[in-house]
Amino acid sequence: MTGGLNVVFDIGNVLIAWDPRALYRKIFANEEEVDWFITHVCTPEWNLEQDRGRSFAEAIAEATARHPQHATAITAYDTRWSETILGPISGSVEILQTLASQHTPLYAITNWHQDKFRETRDKFDFLKQFRDIVVSGEEGLVKPDPAIYRLLLDRNGLDAASCLFIDDNPHNVAGAKAIGMQAHQFITPELLRSYLDSLGVLK
Known part of the structure; x- marks a missing residue:
């Protein structure tokens, strides 16, 4: 002791x-679209599994399978992750x-x-x-x-x-x-x- x-x-x-919305405000047209994406696609629960150690490759594949029309935005959670860090x-x-x-x-x-x-x-x-x-x-x-x-x-x-x-x-x-x-x-x-x-x- x-x-x-x-x-x-x-x-x-x-x-x-840290705020993923900072990234998605650059991708979507308005705050309503950002909120929908964070609520339904790359959700806090989904992100928590990466915090638990799940690979981003697996996470991106899982979310893209659910929402293929948002594949580019989902991939950005990984490739543009540094833009969620605000300092x-x-x-x-x-x-x-x-x-x-x-x-x-x-x-x-x-x-x-x-x-x-x-x-x-x-x-x-x-x-x-x-x-x-x-x-x-x-x-x-x-x-x-x-x-x-x-x-x-x-x-x-x-x-x-x-x-x-x-x-x-x-x-x-x-x-x-x-x-x-x-x-x-x-x-x-x-x-x-x-x-x-x-x-x-x-x-």
């Missing part, structure tokens, strides 16, 4: 802004860097396809601040499965109660709490900073 508080971040939409969330990255400067032990658990994460990791130096990152696609596990949180704990000899988990998804926050971690739902960097200040974590 480590001493003190270990801070465990989600990455997508906490530290790095760092600067306020959150500043918090991360402050915590790192204070020698706070930093970890991450992210739902992210293994290959796409490797591409992304090379672009953002602040991801090097983490002692360990559990990537769902590498493990075949996705949040909020209790096993993915326990994997981080077991791999690093951490006690759940000594960890604060930060995630934008309330289901993932609940999953962390269910195994005994402290957890906070991320909404904005300002609210996160205020919360950490209230705990006395930021100095």
Whole structure:
């Protein structure tokens, strides 16, 4: 068990802004078409299977079989995936860097396809601040499965109660709490900073 508080971040939409709609606004004529595509074709549930480790080749084939008229747009989810990454969330990255400067032990658990994460990791130096990152696609596990949180704990000899988990998804926050971690739902960097200040974590 480590001493003190270990801070465990989600990455997508906490530290790095991600939005597939940003890509599909370039492909479709209006927001209604974008919403329909995300709701019926390349859905969050479909994307979660890539986060679980399914290959993009298999995913594209599956979606194209369902909606062959949208083959080009479906393929773009893979070939133009970098256009769904909108860049760092600067306020959150500043918090991360402050915590790192204070020698706070930093970890991450992210739902992210293994290959796409490797591409992304090379672009953002602040991801090097983490002692360990559990990537769902590498493990075949996705949040909020209790096993993915326990994997981080077991791999690093951490006690759940000594960890604060930060995630934008309330289901993932609940999953962390269910195994005994402290957890906070991320909404904005300002609210996160205020919360950490209230705990006395930021100095």
